[in-house]
Amino acid sequence: MFTKDLEMCLMSAQSEAIDRRHEYLCVEHILYALLHNDAGVNVIRSCGGDTNIIKQDLEDFFSQQEEVDENKLPRQTRSVQRVLHLAMMHVNSSGKASADVGDVLVAIHRESQSYASYFLQKQDITRLDLLNYISHGIAKVPVEDEEGNGHDYDGLEEEDEEEGEHSRIEQNPLKLYTQNLTQLAQEKRIDPLIGRENEINRTMQILCRRRKNNPIYVGDPGVGKTAVAEGLALQIANGEVPDMLLETEVYALDIGALLAGTKFRGDFEQRIKAVLKALEKNPGTILFIDEIHTIIGAGATSGGSMDISNLLKPALAKGEIRCIGSTTYDEYKKIFEKDRALSRRFQKIDITEPTLEETIKILKGLKSRYEKHHQLRYTSSSLKTAAELSEKYINERFLPDKAIDVIDEAGSLVRLRTGSKRKTVGIPDVEKVIASIARVPIERMNTTDKDKLRELEKELTMQVFGQEKAIKTLVQCIKRSRAGLHMPDHPIGSFLFTGPTGVGKTELAKQLAFIMGISFKRFDMSEYMEKHTVSRLIGAPPGYVGFDQGGLLTDAVRKNPHCVVLLDEIEKAHPDIFNILLQVMDHATLTDNNGREADFRNVVLIMTSNVGAKEMSSTTIGFGESTPKAPSKKAIEKTFSPEFRNRLDS
Secondary structure (H helix, E strand, O other): OEOHHHHHHHHHHHHHHHHOOOOEEOHHHHHHHHOOOHHHHHHHHHOOOOHHHHHHHHHHHHHOOOOOOOOOOOEEOHHHHHHHHHHHHHHHHHOOOOEOHHHHHHHHHHOOOOHHHHHHHHOOOOHHHHHHHHHHOOOOOOOEOOOOOEOOOOOOOOOOHHHHHOHHHHHOHHHHHEEEHHHHHHOOOOOOOOOOHHHHHHHHHHHOOOOOOOEEEEEOOOOOHHHHHHHHHHHHHOOOOOHHHOOOEEEEEOHHHHHOOOOOOOHHHHHHHHHHHHHHHOOOEEEEEEOHHHHOOOOOOOOOOOOHHHHHHHHHHHOOOEEEEEEOHHHHHHHHOOOHHHHOOOEEEEEOOOOHHHHHHHHHHHHHHHHHHHOOEEOHHHHHHHHHHHHHHOOOOOOOHHHHHHHHHHHHHHHHOOOOOOOEEOHHHHHHHHHHHHOOOHHHHHOOHHHHHHHHHHHHHHHOOOOHHHHHHHHHHHHHHHOOOOOOOOOOEEEEEEOOOOOOHHHHHHHHHHHHOOEEEEEEHHHHOOHHHHHHHHOOOOOOOOHHHOOHHHHHHHHOOOEEEEEEOHHHOOHHHHHHHHHHHHHOEEEOOOOOEEEOOOEEEEEEEOOOHHHHHOOOOOOOOOOOHHHHHHHHHHHOOHHHHOOOOO
8 A cells, every 4th residue: 555645656757757758667757756745855855865966867867768659658667566566565564554755765775776776875875864764753964944843754744845946955964053153244143343353363373274273262251252253254254364264154063953853872973973074075164162161071871972072073183174162261171171182172262351441442333233223322421331330340240241231231221211202321321220230329320439539538437436547547548549559469458457346447347348339348357267267268279178169258359359358357367367468468369279360459458456455455654655556566566477567558
């Protein structure tokens, strides 16, 4: 029994032989009819065949056949009878009710003496490929419809005739599993790259090497690693690259598409090999893998080590394909760098965080894109404010990403505002967005730094009574720092507050942070009396518990670079902590156990101590010193080393 679909194909083959006035009905006529059937086209394409080429081969074959009298009907050849017989045998052995298109294709492939079988084998279609797809639905090359949905053999949906004619395009692994960034750049769908000339030039130099021509971008999240790769594609599309790279195309690998639908072992490896083979056939292609650390272990079965990275290594070492990767410092160190065989094939390019001035240029370069999207205008002052305030208040994120997010959200804020005809984003809108993101009172951002510094001494005096001299010294140091008259690699100020309990040492530090609108971080030094507790500030060394947790002080400053750090009752801490603080006061940096540096240049470091309080409260007898400050000063000199005291601002 034949299915209705197959019966239509056999009738079509008969009609084809009659129309061409051929003497015999051959297997080639049946194959030609199957190529005009949706199910037949899908089977052949899923097994890696090009229907257009097979049709052309059959046309050439038919043109060489002699024509006979019109009234003479074609006769079946023995090969046709064998093919139909084999198809029925295949149906009986598989337990199906009737033969369909796939069964006939398998039978045609077994007719090795026919041109039809030769044309299938010419397309690298094996009998195993046909059986895998017909029996299990395993496609050698997945076929997708216009919406990106794959077809199954059993649940085949109707396809347009035009879709069948573009089979080679859809079978291309680069079309299925990658995205052409160069084409997106030509279609103006990629944002322009502002700056990063050194990184782009270094990338081009590496790509033009003979061996190990694979750059990898390493940087913090949000600094623009993917933007550099897209910028390279944009320059290629605009012809702004050397002659060696003019004809190249950049493809971004979609690892999710590679993994999706791989039901059986070997499917994933087959897709990867197809992508690599397509890249090797086109020397002018560059593969971009975003978050490249994810390829390590991706696709590996339990107990196996055959993942994407191991499949890539041979091609990368020989220079057969060029690959650009991007990852963060953490993933590069924890995951990527541990695979020495893979990491040595890549040339590291550090993508650093842009400066404030560079960020403002980036925002101005992207201004037109966001104005078009939100249908409004951005003032130059709002872009500058977004960069400055995002750097100051939004922590644990990096420029320019956080500044771009601010102007984007400010645009949506103004656009969604009901009852307002204003279509311009100003400074108040940016301040409102940053206040909601950073959870900072908006009043603290409405006044400039000059206004805060002008009123700082007055406001501190109103909050902390009886400490006018200490407040004046503190404010003078902060003003000197903000005026740019201090060492650029020092903290804003390093102060030691001494005196009896309850005079306002800790309260002064709290009020300073509140009035300046910055974070306040307090560390009780009585918790760091033992020698081993020092590691809590900068992180435990390798091999000890807590190595992967980082340090309390370094993490706090890294998350809040603009803050007041209070080390309460510093004299109770172990003396080793004083040695750690020396480099903080001298170079404004502190390195944790993972080698990451915490920047203290925007930190006000305040330490409180009760040293000398006993001497200050004692009374002198006779004609000795009338002031109690001299003995307290001696007590401070006795407790703290000269190199520690000399680094204090006051």
